[in-house]
Amino acid sequence: MLTAADNELLTRTGADTAMGGLFRRFWVPVLLSQELPEPDCPPVRVKVLGEELVAFRDTQGRVGLLDQRCPHRGANLFFGRNEQGGLRCVFHGWKFNVDGRCLDMPNVEPGPNRDRLCARMQVAAYPVREWGDFVWAYMGPREQMPELPMMEFGLLPPAHRFVSKKFQDCNWAQVCEGALDTAHFSFLHMTVDDAQKEAQATRQRMVKGYESQSMSDDRLRWLRDDGAPRYSVLSHEAGLALGGARKADDGALYWRIAQFLMPSHCYAPGTARGENYHGQTVVPIDDTSCWVYCYTWNPERPLADAERAKFRSGAVIHAEVDRNWVPVRNRGNDYMIDRVEQKHRSFTGVTGISEQDACIQDSQGRIADRTRERLVASDVGVVRFRQLMLQSVRQLADANTLPAGTDPHAYFVRSGSCVAPSGMPLEQVMAERFGDPAGRVTRPESEKRTATN
Numbered sequence: 186m187l188t189a190a191d192n193e194l195l196t197r198t199g200a201d202t203a204m205g206g207l208f209r210r211f212w213v214p215v216l217l218s219q220e221l222p223e224p225d226c227p228p229v230r231v232k233v234l235g236e237e238l239v240a241f242r243d244t245q246g247r248v249g250l251l252d253q254r255c256p257h258r259g260a261n262l263f264f265g266r267n268e269q270g271g272l273r274c275v276f277h278g279w280k281f282n283v284d285g286r287c288l289d290m291p292n293v294e295p296g297p298n299r300d301r302l303c304a305r306m307q308v309a310a311y312p313v314r315e316w317g318d319f320v321w322a323y324m325g326p327r328e329q330m331p332e333l334p335m336m337e338f339g340l341l342p343p344a345h346r347f348v349s350k351k352f353q354d355c356n357w358a359q360v361c362e363g364a365l366d367t368a369h370f371s372f373l374h375m376t377v378d379d380a381q382k383e384a385q386a387t388r389q390r391m392v393k394g395y396e397s398q399s400m401s402d403d404r405l406r407w408l409r410d411d412g413a414p415r416y417s418v419l420s421h422e423a424g425l426a427l428g429g430a431r432k433a434d435d436g437a438l439y440w441r442i443a444q445f446l447m448p449s450h451c452y453a454p455g456t457a458r459g460e461n462y463h464g465q466t467v468v469p470i471d472d473t474s475c476w477v478y479c480y481t482w483n484p485e486r487p488l489a490d491a492e493r494a495k496f497r498s499g500a501v502i503h504a505e506v507d508r509n510w511v512p513v514r515n516r517g518n519d520y521m522i523d524r525v526e527q528k529h530r531s532f533t534g535v536t537g538i539s540e541q542d543a544c545i546q547d548s549q550g551r552i553a554d555r556t557r558e559r560l561v562a563s564d565v566g567v568v569r570f571r572q573l574m575l576q577s578v579r580q581l582a583d584a585n586t587l588p589a590g591t592d593p594h595a596y597f598v599r600s601g602s603c604v605a606p607s608g609m610p611l612e613q614v615m616a617e618r619f620g621d622p623a624g625r626v627t628r629p630e631s632e633k634r635t636a637t638n
């Protein structure tokens with residue numbers, strides 16, 4: 186549990202908060218690139234870390250992220266015209282480029298006075314990069330601006346990845362905690378059928394036909410039979426590796442290893458060698474809602490069209506969403522819970538892994554009250570996440586440094602699962618599974634050649 190003060194510190198991310206200051210030291214995704222599909226396309230509202238912004242793609246294809254408020258008299262630039270290298274306010278025609286510079290002030294008499302005024306006029310603009318099919322923004326002090334985090338999905342050619350996003354109706358921190366609390370898989374995502382055949386059909390329905398070894402009969406049996414995994418957590422330069430070990434067959438252990446990368450990237454633990462990897466980045470909209478940016482990647486091969494179709498329909502970490510990226514099964518309709526299904530077939534009665542996660546994370550409250558929890562040993566991943574975040578905000582305030590996440594190259598890690606003999610420490614399990622004790626990627630030459638930014 187946390188004190189009320191620490192719960193506030195962890196969850197509040199507005200411009201004047203300590204955690205808000207921490208988030209602003211990192212690049213965060215603010216849009217999918219596809220939301221600004223072409224030069225001079227309609228601008229898009231962006232709300233991030235409590236700030237109301239507008240994004241647009243200019244005539245040259247560059248993306249700008251501006252304060253939505255026109256500096257003249259406060260009209261919303263979302264209603265602006267995106268034309269010839271800038272966004273023009275439709276109230277009196279002031280025009281701004283992607284850097285926030287004023288290009289035109291047609292309601293002022295032409296001449297040196299207007300030129301002077303125009304040269305001085307600026308709307309707040311944040312640095313933006315497009316990378317990995319996301320638009321990223323940096324909202325912190327310019328002199329502290331880091332490089333983009335070298336996450337593997339972004340380094341691969343586009344054909345090797347699939348990205349999506351989903352709206353979530355609760356505070357950012359409990360979404361990260363849900364992703365790092367890998368013990369819940371033994372319950373939340375389980376089927377309850379006794380008849381094997383029907384259990385398979387239920388599972389297929391739940392995961393939208395997506396096959397992976399992590400959903401194989403053996404692995405599901407190990408997950409089901411051992412609901413109290415033993416956790417080991419390692420700190421590394423970008424965050425934490427969190428391993429949960431369950432009893433497998435013949436005295437071996439089934440390890441599921443997640444990664445947490447500062448400030449809010451969570452990699453899923455189920456991937457077996459050679460399979461698709463999955464990750465999520467949680468970006469606060471405000472303190473009671475967030476966007477979850479989701480990515481699936483395969484370093485070995487391009488993703489097949491059939492796989493993409495499954496992700497698009499809501500498989501694994503991707504949700505089934507409407508045109509505004511709001512999940513079809515959401516807080517407003519109780520996630521379309523089917524009580525008959527819940528009684529006889531699935532643990533939750535909610536369809537979709539992503540929707541099951543969202544349902545139960547949202548249900549903890551708009552901002553979870555961590556003062557009333559009763560934590561147990563299998564919650565240690567959640568505890569370590571909180572410790573790292575709270576230590577980070579305090580260290581940032583005291584010494585203007587961060588304990589993790591400052592080296593962009595330290596983000597080049599993988600998460601995943603494997604079976605190992607019991608008694609093997611997590612470092613060694615990771616060295617065997619990934620070729621490195623922190624899960625750092627050691628890529629074959631063939632991949633290096635195809636890597637692009």
Ligand code: FES
Nearest residue numbers: 255257258274277
């Ligand atoms: S309010 Fe934007 S130009 Fe006047």
Ligand SMILES: [Fe+2]
Nearest residue numbers: 369373374542
């Ligand atoms: Fe989950």
